[in-house]
Amino acid sequence: MANEYGQPIDDSLIGKYLAGETNPDESERVRLWLSQRDPSAEVDNQKEFERFERIWETAAQLKPPSEERKAPVDTDAAWQKMRSRMQTGSSTVSAPAPFTVVRPDEKDEAAPESNQPVVRPLPSDTQLARPLWSRYWQIAAALVLVSGLGWFLLKNQQTEPVAVPQLAVTSTGKTVEKTLPDGSKVWLNRGSKLSYPQTFADDSREVVLTGEAFFEVKPDPSKPFRIQAGQATVQVLGTSFSVRAYDSNVRVAVRTGKVLFAAKKKEVTLVKNEQATFDSRADTIRKLVRVDPNVFAYRTGRLAFKGTPLSEVVQTINEVYRADVRLANAQLNNCLYANTGFENYDTVETVVYVVSETMGLRVRREGDRFIIEGTGCPQ
Known part of the structure; x- marks a missing residue:
């Protein structure tokens, strides 16, 4: 396709331009083509540009096998870059944003009265997606806030277990x-x-x-x-x-x-x-x-010995009274103490002296210790 300046424009140049690989002269040719309208042409520049746009969007999603590990093409960034370059009119021209046609029968307060269609730039994919993603983030933030507030209220409502004195x-x-x-x-x-x-x-x-x-x-x-x-x-x-x-x-x-x-x-x-x-x-x-x-004597208040070896009598007295009563020699261990009980006992001294006198033995005291002495068992 050629413009009024006799400069041919083909698909490869447009694709090269959209990819940002044109030199200053090639960019200028594309910019001039985009700014002109040819009423006699069967297909105007707008329709042709829409076709190029579809090719660009399709190509941006395709990657050859050798580039599978490279980062994906950022189509939105390319459009923004081309758009800014077109607006500044610099020698490195960027591609304009897509256009939409508003027919004369559609009301637009900002457009002058004319039978010619009014051309408006379309919002980019990023501009269209941004409100949706923004809404998602707002919802997520609200959920986090509500969850955190609920946890805080629940934690403060929980009562700490009361320690029982x-x-x-x-x-x-x-x-x-x-x-x-x-x-x-x-x-x-x-x-x-x-x-x-x-x-x-x-x-x-x-x-x-x-x-x-x-x-x-x-x-x-x-x-x-x-x-x-x-x-x-x-x-x-x-x-x-x-x-x-x-x-x-x-x-x-x-x-x-x-x-x-x-x-x-x-x-x-x-x-x-x-x-x-x-x-x-x-x-x-x-x-x-x-x-x-x-073994229950400290509870019942009764001690009873019936033919009990003296060693066991002494052991019981020590356990019941938490006392320190000892036999002076091993000869007294098996001497039997019989038929004597104690009711409502008061002191350890009373029990020790009664047992010793009954068996004809002596008691020697050293501080809190009681020592029962004798030469042997009574006949």
């Missing part, structure tokens, strides 16, 4: 009786401490024992009663029993009911008149079928 009861020189929040009763032996919450949880009752205590647990199958004693745990539903845990060794003796005695990975079930001891050094639980009634 912990209480403790201790005993020093005598047995102490205490009623727990659930109605269970505890008798603490001398030198013992029990920690428990002011209000038990909805699904359990947890206490911590250091020393020795006798428990009468109020039955409640929905809320197991657990005692943490050193490395061991005693769990019951409703029963009476004694737990001794002055050191790492723990002893449990059951008076009524049934308990589960567990330490580390070992456990044993105890019923009435059974007891077991956890030996921390051997890491084992030893169970005894017979329970010595004197």
